[in-house]
Amino acid sequence: DVKVTQSSRYLVKRTGEKVFLECVQDMDHENMFWYRQDPGLGLRLIYFSYDVKMKEKGDIPEGYSVSREKKERFSLILESASTNQTSMYLCASSPPARGQPQHFGDGTRLSIL
């Protein structure tokens, strides 16, 4: 089974802090994704990556950046955390074959105080 591991289940940070959310997958997937999940809004794509050092903006990239130095690891960075970034963050990965399902981590519930 594919395992996507997110470093923290719950995280509390302060406004203005630089926040790192880490995601590791163990299936050698090329594609990795970061989503934000808010009640009533579903999942919204922040950034995705289809290869090491490659990244593309999703629908809501403002205030975020990403890093993919190794194939198995995809990091989401909040450069200067703000209260409106309080949310559930989900990481996912998928193989390169077209139309394959994405595999999700357990999510990180991030609170910015």
Added chain:
Amino acid sequence: AQTVTQSQPEMSVQEAETVTLSCTYDTSESDYYLFWYKQPPSRQMILVIRQEAYKQQNATENRFSVNFQKAAKSFSLKISDSQLGDAAMYFCAYRGQGGSEKLVFGKGMKLTVNP
């Protein structure tokens, strides 16, 4: 841009009965993929079922089946013999025919299963 609409934010069903979750999408593409994902409370999002648009046959996975109406751009999920473990948020998602594997998700629907 493609959009996915789940018009019912919540539904409930009695254990052992059948329930249908609706999903519609808007696209001008002809070749795409559709997915239903399930997210149990405080648990991981998992794939329920996947449909390829060029396949006429509706996908089925055990108690889960879809009614895919391409012309109507409708992709509903039927859960038969509902179980307490089916209680979850359900998300419909669309993957277009471009080179990117990114998904467009609906807003989700909360399913409650009553004993």
